[in-house]
Amino acid sequence: MMRTNSGYALGTTYAIKYEIQNEKEDYKSDIENVFHEVNQSISAYIPTSDISRINRGEEGVKIDDYFKTVYEFSREVYEKTDGYFDPSVGALVNAWGFGPEKPINNLTDKQVDSIMAFTGFDKVKVSNEGKVFKEHPSLTFDFNSLGKGYAIDLIGEMFDEKGVKNYIIEVGGEILTKGKNTKKLKKWTVAIDSPIQESEERQYIEVITLENKAMATSGNYRKYRVDPETGDHYVHILNAKTGYPMKNNVLSVSVIADNCMKADAYATAFMVMPYEKTKKLLSELKDVDAYVVSRDQYGNIQKYTTKGFQDLIE
Template identity: 30%
Template sequence: MTADEGVYAWSAVLMGSPILLKLFDNNATLAAQVFRVIRHQENILTVNRAHSEVMAINHAAGKAAVSVSRDVFDLIQCAHQVSLLPDSLFNFTIGPLVKRWKIGFQGHSVPPPQELAQLIALTDPHQVELDPARLSVFLRQPGMEIDLGAIAKGYIADVVRGFLRHQKVERALINLGGNVQTLGAPPESAGWAVGLKKPFSQRDELIGVMEVVGKSVVTSGIYERYFELDGRCYHHILDARSGYPLDNELLSVTVIADRSLDGDIYTTLLYGLGVERSLLALRDLPHIEAIFVTRDDEIICSSSRQFSFRLLDDRYRLITDSTA
């Protein structure tokens, strides 16, 4: 635990990421409870836990339906619905491709095209049967695997925020390795300062800083997990339609919303749409705002109703969608 000007911070490594909690009370007991909440959620949601509910579903693929807890079923149902949206990059059945590429987990080679084609056949969300009455999930094809990694952190961040609210906490920040969820704002401050990382740079190099009050900030970038081979960058944002990492004009997408779960969902959806189509879509989504960083060193903001942004690196050009 560290303290600085009345802010007390606790950190741990969970879900393979550094976790940071900031409070304005020196309450080590509450901090320990928060980390227990995170560990519990990790144990039931991750595919990296032998006895997790998600792993039980994957092990039974092609054999039997598996009943899960209400919270896990609801999250899977949400992921299923988003995966079925037209042209959705979001696909929670992408597990076989993620496991094969291993990007970020000692994966440094490109799978053969014929192998990817076989795995793509196992990433069809239409092949998932959900039974709300039994809270059961059935993967019709052997070898199918669901992967909630794209939304687990957002869901858990929202669970932590709910827990803190139940404990009557009015001001706090929780950072789950890129998913930042806030309550209120620091005393005598316009909001929580959340940095926008410079792609392919040191961890503390920032393009700019945004200030938010009671909002979630979720960033997904191709520089988070990747490897380079023959002059090409292969990153972790996979497109289940092609089997390969998505290749477009974007380096990162940041979503500002009330729910961190929405941040996880929309960073993926917007990545798939690209900047132009995303800006059009966001005009009909007043609860979602986004910041795009492009390969041409542009920072494009959908609007600035829910946050303020300050540019720190003059090598980038800041653009705001004036029609939003």
């Protein structure tokens, strides 16, 4: 039999289905505990979290294993993407109105340039003792681009330790699966939202099957901010190389990987990277597959799919 737990966490909703052996088995409190621990470490929306204290420049903060894991994987993706994936953009995220701090309305080029002076993952390092050293005190972390994926992986690890053989974990559209849907006696099926939502009802562009895999989707079609003074729309994904919200032809990216933190991070990176550069990196990454939806110069929808992803489309 399957148990379903749902609720609100990490600024979004979650729905988790897992196989149980008897009616008494319920791991909702364990799930909520994972969310709580991750929040206390890497949520910039919690003033007492480690990341908030580090962003404020507090002395003597020693990072925990959660922060260390996310930081080290961010460094790996930062290097593989030539800096297009960069979690040091926290100050820019706030300035553009997508973070916990008050945005800067009518943000000028000069203001963006001044923030860019202390943005860059190459301007920070972590010592073996767990101390964070920033070249500039105003450098600000934002791990939202992989934090959800990491929390999902931790819930999966918790299930594995408890001997749960079949589950699907979904938090804000990011997904991790193991085994099968024993209720329907088949692999887990997952729908991908269409980046062109023309009605109130959610529309899907593909349905795929997942088994022991994670998937994350990133897109510019839902999250945006409107400047109250100018009326301009700003999409939520920022280009760390320019300091500005993305303006490219990529509408959405879905990534499949062996863990959700990896899928989450690369889905964000591929939204920012030039299209041809994304395809080149995908050809080099052996454990990452992707489905990229974009517009050509005439406004027509184009789809690029790696073979590994194509094989999972129903």
